[in-house]
Structures are given as C-alpha cells and as structure tokens.
Amino acid sequence: MAAELLAQAAFLEGKHPQSFPFFGVERRGAPVTAFTRIDSAPIGVRTSITAPDIVVVLDPSLIKSINVTAGLKPNGLLLLNSPKDPSAFDAVFRGRVATVDATGIALANGLGTRATPIVNTCLLGALARASGIVRLESVLAAIERHVPAKRDENRLAARAAAEGVLMPMPQAVVA
Amino acid sequence: MRSYETLEDLPEAPLATVLSDIIQTGSWRTFRPVVRKEACTKCYVCWKFCPDVAIAIDGDGYPTVKLDACKGCGICAEECKPKAIDMVPEE
Amino acid sequence: MVQAVISGNYAQAYAAKLARTQVVAAYPITPQTTIIEKIAEFVASGQMDAQYVKVESEHSAMAACISASALGARTYTASSSQGLLLMHELLHWASGARAPIVMGIANRSVAPPLSIWTDHKDTISQRDTGWIQMYAESGQEVIDSVLVAFRVAEHEDVLLPAMVAEDAFYLTHTYEPVDIPTQDQVDRFLPPRKPSSGFRPGLANRYGTFIGPELHMEFQRKVAEGMERVPRVFREAEEEYERITGRNHGGPMPTYRTEDADAVLVTMGTAATTARSVVDVLRKHGKKVGLAKIRVFRPWPVPEVRALGADVDRIGVLDRSFTFGASGAAHTEFAAAMYGSPHRPLVRDFVAGLGGRDLTPPMFTQMFESLLSSEKEEVSWVGLKRRPEVTVRG
Numbered sequence: 196m197a198a199e200l201l202a203q204a205a206f207l208e209g210k211h212p213q214s215f216p217f218f219g220v221e222r223r224g225a226p227v228t229a230f231t232r233i234d235s236a237p238i239g240v241r242t243s244i245t246a247p248d249i250v251v252v253l254d255p256s257l258i259k260s261i262n263v264t265a266g267l268k269p270n271g272l273l274l275l276n277s278p279k280d281p282s283a284f285d286a287v288f289r290g291r292v293a294t295v296d297a298t299g300i301a302l303a304n305g306l307g308t309r310a311t312p313i314v315n316t317c318l319l320g321a322l323a324r325a326s327g328i329v330r331l332e333s334v335l336a337a338i339e340r341h342v343p344a345k346r347d348e349n350r351l352a353a354r355a356a357a358e359g360v361l362m363p364m365p366q367a368v369v370a
Numbered sequence: 371m372r373s374y375e376t377l378e379d380l381p382e383a384p385l386a387t388v389l390s391d392i393i394q395t396g397s398w399r400t401f402r403p404v405v406r407k408e409a410c411t412k413c414y415v416c417w418k419f420c421p422d423v424a425i426a427i428d429g430d431g432y433p434t435v436k437l438d439a440c441k442g443c444g445i446c447a448e449e450c451k452p453k454a455i456d457m458v459p460e461e
Numbered sequence: 462m463v464q465a466v467i468s469g470n471y472a473q474a475y476a477a478k479l480a481r482t483q484v485v486a487a488y489p490i491t492p493q494t495t496i497i498e499k500i501a502e503f504v505a506s507g508q509m510d511a512q513y514v515k516v517e518s519e520h521s522a523m524a525a526c527i528s529a530s531a532l533g534a535r536t537y538t539a540s541s542s543q544g545l546l547l548m549h550e551l552l553h554w555a556s557g558a559r560a561p562i563v564m565g566i567a568n569r570s571v572a573p574p575l576s577i578w579t580d581h582k583d584t585i586s587q588r589d590t591g592w593i594q595m596y597a598e599s600g601q602e603v604i605d606s607v608l609v610a611f612r613v614a615e616h617e618d619v620l621l622p623a624m625v626a627e628d629a630f631y632l633t634h635t636y637e638p639v640d641i642p643t644q645d646q647v648d649r650f651l652p653p654r655k656p657s658s659g660f661r662p663g664l665a666n667r668y669g670t671f672i673g674p675e676l677h678m679e680f681q682r683k684v685a686e687g688m689e690r691v692p693r694v695f696r697e698a699e700e701e702y703e704r705i706t707g708r709n710h711g712g713p714m715p716t717y718r719t720e721d722a723d724a725v726l727v728t729m730g731t732a733a734t735t736a737r738s739v740v741d742v743l744r745k746h747g748k749k750v751g752l753a754k755i756r757v758f759r760p761w762p763v764p765e766v767r768a769l770g771a772d773v774d775r776i777g778v779l780d781r782s783f784t785f786g787a788s789g790a791a792h793t794e795f796a797a798a799m800y801g802s803p804h805r806p807l808v809r810d811f812v813a814g815l816g817g818r819d820l821t822p823p824m825f826t827q828m829f830e831s832l833l834s835s836e837k838e839e840v841s842w843v844g845l846k847r848r849p850e851v852t853v854r855g
Binding site: 202217240245 | 631735
C-alpha cells in the first residue's frame with residue numbers, strides 16, 4: 196500500500212510512477228519488499244530495484260535479519276521506523292539516515308494495534324519531508340483519494356510524521 | 371541439512387531443504403479456536419477437517435490446537451457437530 | 462478518458478466492467494486475485510451489472526463460463542498457473558464450443574517447485590487449446606487488449622475464446638498511469654453481443670455431444686477456420702479502436718528500430734519494456750539492434766515474422782518458458798514460420814526469466830552482444846546458476 200500511495204502522490208504531481216511489490220513466502224514476519232520508481236517520463240524498465248536511492252524500512256526488527264541497505268547508493272537515504280536518533284544507526288549505513296517513530300505516531304492516531312500498527316502513511320509523510328521526492332501535500336491528497344478507511348487519521352499521522360522525522364540535514368535526494 | 375546454490379546442487383527430485391514444521395503458519399492468525407471440553411464429544415471431525423493438520427489429540431483424547439500451525443480459518447468451529455469450538459480474537 | 466494509476470490487474474477488471482460483461486465466474490489464485498476482487502467490488506456496489514458466480518474451482522469457473530457464453534452472455538473470467546491448468550480440459554471445450562469467453566491470465570510459473578512468480582509456462586502449455594492468446598507489456602496494453610479481445614472473440618467470423626496474459630507482479634501488481642477509456646468510447650467499440658450458438662430459451666438442443674469419425678475432423682476444422690480469420694478481424698478491430706481512443710499498440714508483432722538492425726530480440730510480456738531501453742543504449746554505442754514483441758501468440762503472426770526475418774540476419778527469441786524435449790515455444794514457432802523463406806536468418810533461443818527470475822538490463826545487453834558476435838544457434842539458458850568451475854570450463 197505504501198508503494199502504491201507513493202505512486203499516486205507522484206502521479207498527482209504530474210510525474211510517472213511505477214510501483215510493485217515483491218512477495219516473499221506468505222507468512223507474517225517474512226519481509227515484503229515494494230519497489231517504486233518515479234520519473235518525469237514513462238519508466239523504461241520492468242525489473243526489481245537493486246540500486247535504490249532510498250530505502251524505507253517499515254519494520255525495524257528486519258534490520259537484524261536482512262541487509263536492508265544492500266545496493267543503497269552511498270549518497271542515498273535510509274528512512275527507518277524507529278524512535279531512536281539517526282545516529283544510532285551509524286553501523287547500518289554510512290550515508291544519510293532519517294528516523295521517525297511511525298509506530299508511536301500511528302498508534303497515537305488510532306491506526307492499527309500494538310501488534311500490527313499501520314505505519315505506511317506515517318512513513319510516506321516522513322519520506323516526503325526527508326527526501327523531497329514528493330511533496331507532503333501530494334501524499335496527503337493521495338491518502339484522501341485512495342486510502343479506504345480512516346482518511347483523516349491517516350492524514351494527521353502522515354503530517355505528524357513529516358513534522359517529527361529526524362534527519363541529519365534537510366537535503367533533497369537528487370532523482 | 372541440504373542447501374542449494376547452483377544447478378549442480380539440485381537433486382533429481384524437487385526436495386525442499388527444510389521440513390515444513392519450521393514454517394510457522396500460525397503467526398498470521400487473527401482468530402484462535404478454543405475447544406470447550408465439556409461440550410466436546412470426541413468425534414474428531416475437527417481433526418479430520420483441519421486443512422493444515424493443526425489439530426492433534428491429547429492424552430485425554432481431546433482435540434488440541436497446534437498454535438504454530440493453526441491459521442485461524444475456523445473450519446473446525448464451523449464443522450464441529452456439538453458446536454464445542456469457539457473462534458476467539460487473538461490479543 | 463481518465464488517467465489513473467492502477468495495477469495491471471485492475472486494468473483487467475476495468476476492461477471487464479467497461480465491456481459490460483454479463484457473467485463472471487472465477488476462482489481466486491495468486492496473483493490474479495485482485496482482478497476478481499475488483500470485479501466483485503464493482504458488482505456489489507452496482508457499478509457493474511453482471512452476474513458474479515462464485516465457484517469452487519477453476520474447472521467449475523470455466524464450465525460456468527461456457528454455459529453462460531452458450532446462452533449469449535458476454536463472459537469474462539481470470540486465472541493463472543495451477544488454476545489455468547485445472548481448467549485445461551474445458552479450455553478445449555470452450556474453443557470447440559465456439560464460446561467467445563475472454564479470460565485474463567496472470568502469467569505465473571507451474572509447480573513443482575511451487576512458484577508464485579512469473580514465467581509463461583502456464584499459457585504456453587495451453588497453446589494447443591484453440592484459444593486466441595495475447596501477451597501484454599503494460600497496464601495500458603492490458604486494458605486495451607482485453608477490450609479488443611472481446612470484439613475479436615465475439616466476431617461472427619471468429620467465435621473463439623481469447624486469453625490476455627500479463628506477467629505476475631511485474632504487471633499484475635504494478636501500479637502505473639493508464640488511460641481508462643470512457644464508457645461511451647467502449648460502447649461505441651463494443652456493441653452488445655449477438656447470440657451465436659443457436660441456443661434460445663424454450664428451444665431444445667444437444668450441445669457438444671458424442672460424434673464418430675465421420676464428422677469430428679470437420680468440427681475441428683471449423684475451429685481452425687475461425688482462428689484463420691483472426692488476423693483480419695484483429696486488424697480491423699484495432700483500427701476501429703484507434704479511431705475511437707487514439708491508441709494502437711502496433712498489431713500482432715510490433716517492432717522497434719528493426720529497419721536496419723543487425724540483430725533483433727523477440728520478446729513477450731514485460732521483458733519488452735526493459736529490452737527497449739537496452740536497444741536505445743546499445744544504439745547510442747553504435748550497435749544496430751532492434752526489438753520485436755509478440756503481442757498475439759495465437760494465431761501465430763506468420764506474415765509479420767516472415768517480414769522481420771526477411772530483413773534481419775540475426776534473431777534471438779526470448780522464451781520465458783521451455784518445452785522440454787524441444788526448445789522454447791516462441792523460438793520453435795518463429796523458426797517454423799521462417800522455414801522456406803528465401804532469406805535464412807540465424808534464429809537463436811534465449812531461455813530466460815523462468816520462475817520469476819528478474820530480466821535485468823545487463824542480461825539483455827549480454828543477449829544482444831552474444832547475438833551480434835556468435836554464429837551459434839543452440840538454445841541458451843540465460844543466467845543459469847552454475848558452479849564457478851563449470852562456467853569457467855564453458
């Protein structure tokens with residue numbers, strides 16, 4: 196859903212998105228990866244992304260078991276759902292790290308449960324602020340149009356996450 | 371345990387490298403079956419119908435749910451003749 | 462026309478809805494499920510006036526579709542992989558019954574081992590069943606091809622079922638901008654279906670019954686003749702579609718930069734997108750390469766294939782499946798169509814991307830370079846994982 200919403204947000208800005216998931220084995224706790232490409236022209240490949248500019252991690256426990264930064268460009272951005280400061284992840288990635296307590300914000304806005312918080316809209320809001328690849332307004336508009344339930348809560352959460360994201364320097368990623 | 375990396379590692383049959391019991395299909399359950407023993411007639415229809423072989427029979431002859439495997443589909447509760455199984459929300 | 466970001470699967474569902482499908486009988490299977498879930502949503506909300514028949518298996522789904530279609534209903538279903546295989550005997554039934562059912566297929570490989578990822582083994586293994594077969598590269602092609610498929614299938618000169626295939630995940634679950642035609646545009650393109658089977662309420666008939674050697678061959682010949690008329694009907698349908706929507710995807714085998722090409726790769730499905738980008742990159746480096754894609758696999762586009770082979774010396778056919786004991790199906794059909802042509806290009810088989818193995822730009826570059834530099838015509842399995850010492854030995 197996060198990748199799809201990102202595509203919708205980019206589309207609202209007149210860009211060309213391409214988003215698709217890569218399913219792992221179907222069990223909870225198995226990582227599900229989603230890829231999104233955004234360009235000003237139609238995307239000319241249909242392959243998995245192996246050298247991303249940005250990696251967003253929705254489930255922080257994944258860092259222990261998989262190499263979330265595999266292929267991430269040295270000047271890329273790693274955005275993590277975590278209450279910790281970005282400096283806590285120096286060992287994970289030497290490039291730009293941003294963190295946001297998406298779980299906390301989601302729960303505070305009634306999105307999901309402690310066991311399964313709905314963090315995707317929070318992370319999209321944080322992504323907009325931390326990377327600049329889409330505007331927060333586009334994320335909010337995409338949520339309004341395409342999220343099936345709790346649109347107000349999701350928008351509030353996305354905005355709160357955008358305001359609460361911690362990043363070393365407010366730089367846009369060059370697409 | 372086997373591990374496969376290349377064509378040369380593969381056996382002449384589609385044998386998996388691990389047994390099914392390490393795949394914890396119970397981890398995404400949202401409802402859990404609970405057997406009310408006082409109503410259970412030990413007909414074992416639940417055991418027979420469970421598509422995941424997630425019901426075992428305990429030492430007293432009562433059906434017991436293997437929570438590692440049970441996905442919470444509710445077929446046991448649906449098929450139970452004396453209606454002795456309740457589907458209870460997880461957490 | 463509305464532009465929206467939708468998945469390939471939703472494109473199928475929108476096409477079925479816009480076509481004013483009357484009966485949908487389908488069974489879920491990853492990664493087709495969101496097609497029929499979306500259709501169910503359309504029907505439940507009243508946006509689509511169709512009878513949605515919930516069935517217990519794909520075999521039953523096809524049985525229900527054949528029956529509905531026989532009674533004159535515009536019929537749609539969708540499946541994939543094991544599900545498509547489960548309906549196999551009824552695929553033969555549908556074409557023999559001249560039932561113009563349209564089926565969306567999520568191209569997914571076939572067990573064992575169990576896979577949810579893409580290759581063409583499911584549809585390729587059904588190429589003998591008398592169905593029109595199309596492969597889509599993009600969400601746009603999905604929605605347009607399904608609408609064209611209805612028109613071609615239901616044409617009185619054809620009356621054959623049609624399947625429109627899209628690669629699992631790389632297209633089924635890929636969200637990208639798609640121009641969705643308006644209901645008015647589709648109504649102009651697709652008038653209501655004219656009943657064709659001779660069934661009418663109150664009139665008794667026997668259907669598909671037992672026949673001896675005296676006429677079985679002739680019934681099969683009818684199917685063959687319907688299929689023979691597809692190229693003309695297809696061309697006319699796509700011309701009409703272009704008049705109404707402004708879009709044309711280039712016929713049964715569109716080509717890209719093949720006019721002066723030294724080597725051409727022939728692909729099916731989403732591989733074409735990546736291959737096209739590689740063509741552009743290699744062209745910038747002075748390599749004269751081109752791309753052709755098979756949009757319509759059945760009936761096999763013989764004239765287009767021969768036209769391509771007449772001008773190009775080196776052709777690589779990318780098969781995303783393999784026919785054990787022979788070679789990749791597209792390669793076999795390509796070479797067969799070329800046989801007897803005065804100019805004999807080198808025709809090679811590249812077997813790649815099976816079981817969802819990603820087809821990356823470097824792999825296409827490797828295929829083009831191999832085509833340009835090697836005289837060999839044997840089958841190459843691209844990206845096969847071998848022990849290093851085996852690879853070095855060659």
